[in-house]
Amino acid sequence: MKVNNPTLILILLGATLACNPSEESVDQQSRFDEPFRPQYHFTPPAQWMNDPNGMVYYEGEYHLFYQHYPDSNVWGPMHWGHAVSEDLIHWEHLPIAIEPDSLGWIFSGSAVYDADNSSGLGTKDKPPLVAIYTYHDPVGAEAKRDDFQTQGIAYSTDNGRNWLKYEGNPILENPGIRDFRDPKVIWVDDKWIMSLAVKDRISFYSSENLLEWEHESDFQPDWAAYGGVWECPDLFPLKTSTGEEKWVLFVSINPGGPNGGSATQYFVGDFDGVSFTTETNEVKWLDYGADNYAGVTWSNIPEEDGRRLFIGWMSNWAYANVVPTENWRSANTLPRELTLNQRKGDYLVASSPVRELEKLRENAQEMEGSEWEIESELVELILRPEQGDFSVEIGNEKGEKVVFRKNGEELSFDRSQSGITGFSNVFGNLHTAPLEGLEVEQLRIFLDRSSIEIFVNNGELVLTEIIFPESPYSQIKLVGFRDRSTVHELRGIW
Ligand code: FRU
Numbered sequence: 001m002k003v004n005n006p007t008l009i010l011i012l013l014g015a016t017l018a019c020n021p022s023e024e025s026v027d028q029q030s031r032f033d034e035p036f037r038p039q040y041h042f043t044p045p046a047q048w049m050n051d052p053n054g055m056v057y058y059e060g061e062y063h064l065f066y067q068h069y070p071d072s073n074v075w076g077p078m079h080w081g082h083a084v085s086e087d088l089i090h091w092e093h094l095p096i097a098i099e100p101d102s103l104g105w106i107f108s109g110s111a112v113y114d115a116d117n118s119s120g121l122g123t124k125d126k127p128p129l130v131a132i133y134t135y136h137d138p139v140g141a142e143a144k145r146d147d148f149q150t151q152g153i154a155y156s157t158d159n160g161r162n163w164l165k166y167e168g169n170p171i172l173e174n175p176g177i178r179d180f181r182d183p184k185v186i187w188v189d190d191k192w193i194m195s196l197a198v199k200d201r202i203s204f205y206s207s208e209n210l211l212e213w214e215h216e217s218d219f220q221p222d223w224a225a226y227g228g229v230w231e232c233p234d235l236f237p238l239k240t241s242t243g244e245e246k247w248v249l250f251v252s253i254n255p256g257g258p259n260g261g262s263a264t265q266y267f268v269g270d271f272d273g274v275s276f277t278t279e280t281n282e283v284k285w286l287d288y289g290a291d292n293y294a295g296v297t298w299s300n301i302p303e304e305d306g307r308r309l310f311i312g313w314m315s316n317w318a319y320a321n322v323v324p325t326e327n328w329r330s331a332n333t334l335p336r337e338l339t340l341n342q343r344k345g346d347y348l349v350a351s352s353p354v355r356e357l358e359k360l361r362e363n364a365q366e367m368e369g370s371e372w373e374i375e376s377e378l379v380e381l382i383l384r385p386e387q388g389d390f391s392v393e394i395g396n397e398k399g400e401k402v403v404f405r406k407n408g409e410e411l412s413f414d415r416s417q418s419g420i421t422g423f424s425n426v427f428g429n430l431h432t433a434p435l436e437g438l439e440v441e442q443l444r445i446f447l448d449r450s451s452i453e454i455f456v457n458n459g460e461l462v463l464t465e466i467i468f469p470e471s472p473y474s475q476i477k478l479v480g481f482r483d484r485s486t487v488h489e490l491r492g493i494w
Contacts, residue, residue: 109133227256261318352459390480
């Protein structure tokens with residue numbers, strides 16, 4: 001809220017002081033129930049959010065940090081907002097974890113558990129959590145210098161509740177490249193490896209102590225997608241169902257996505273501790289919807305769990321700053337488990353909602369016929385198409401709707417009449433996804449007020465899309481489906 005009138009400030013201050021805690025929590029509750037606010041997706045308590053950052057699991061808690069500007073609902077000086085969850089579904093908002101300082105704003109990055117205290121920033125008894133992020137110096141950027149992005153670290157020895165900046169920051173100076181950011185750090189064999197987005201390539205660095213880094217190699221195949229700047233890399237191993245291990249590299253790009261604006265491409269190959277190589281030469285997209293960007297995976301997931309867990313930012317730089325929400329802007333995707341499939345000699349990453357989400361199912365209804373009414377705004381639909389083309393129309397009594405279709409070898413998603421669309425001249429564009437021989441056997445569709453996520457089969461193809469209907473969607477029309485579809489109503493998480 002921007003207030004310039006001093007009398008008004010005093011009145012507002014008085015009103016705030018008069019507020020007792022129970023009134024505040026009522027306020028908090030109504031804020032989480034405002035128009036378009038997703039009910040089972042993560043959103044910040046207020047104001048602007050973009051990329052998820054620093055996701056790390058530690059002592060029973062999944063930490064989630066995020067790019068956050070606490071003073072406005074548009075992008076600005078970045079902080080790391082913070083929340084924790086015991087189940088990936090219900091989140092507790094915590095105070096801002098990392099604030100800008102004289103070296104700059106706090107851009108995206110990652111966090112690791114430094115179990116052996118290799119950094120010396122904790123003790124043997126209480127090793128630290130270490131966050132590695134980009135400093136973006138707004139003064140250097142304004143002056144059109146090239147070296148205004150550097151890497152810094154902060155650490156916590158109290159389960160992520162308080163973060164101290166390392167005195168020796170920055171830990172990685174800028175060699176004179178404007179886009180030099182988003183460090184994602186993992187432990188490989190006997191050293192730390194950092195993947196860093198450097199304009200139009202990914203640079204890999206290694207370190208023994210998280211403080212001193214050495215450049216190892218660059219990845220920049222000539223056939224990759226280069227429609228925009230490369231951002232937010234993530235490098236991790238993933239096994240196929242037969243136990244073969246491959247390395248996956250995520251690279252978000254903005255713009256240049258398959259359906260316009262920002263999106264995440266990925267590569268499957270090998271990493272030998274120095275360089276990443278891949279034998280394929282086709283661009284692969286993690287999600288064909290317009291609204292899954294800058295997603296990365298959690299670190300330090302216990303071996304007995306063994307999953308590779310992902311969350312993305314559910315928006316698109318093409319319109320993120322102008323979507324019609326006021327008090328808060330942007331949600332995250334559903335948390336997803338990544339798996340590696342082999343199809344036609346190729347390795348493909350599938351992403352499906354984490355199993356913990358099933359806890360939100362309130363009741364299941366078997367539906368017959370091709371037209372139904374749904375009563376809840378929060379649902380999961382499970383649909384089984386017949387062979388051949390199909391369409392799913394989901395809308396309201398005002399005629400606002402989205403249409404998801406299979407037409408031959410292509411899927412399409414039309415949100416041109418989905419509700420409020422006029423804030424952007426690209427929001428209503430038709431989105432398409434090639435099936436490339438994939439048989440559509442099952443659809444899982446999640447609706448949450450202002451988002452739709454469609455998982456084909458077990459997430460072999462995914463579309464994540466946001467929408468702004470003026471009244472809740474309640475009508476579903478199906479063409480080309482078998483009977484016995486299932487509708488689960490879902491509980492909200494706040
Ligand atoms: C991706 C991104 C990152 C950067 C951050 C700034 O959406 O542009 O490259 O670190 O957002 O908020």
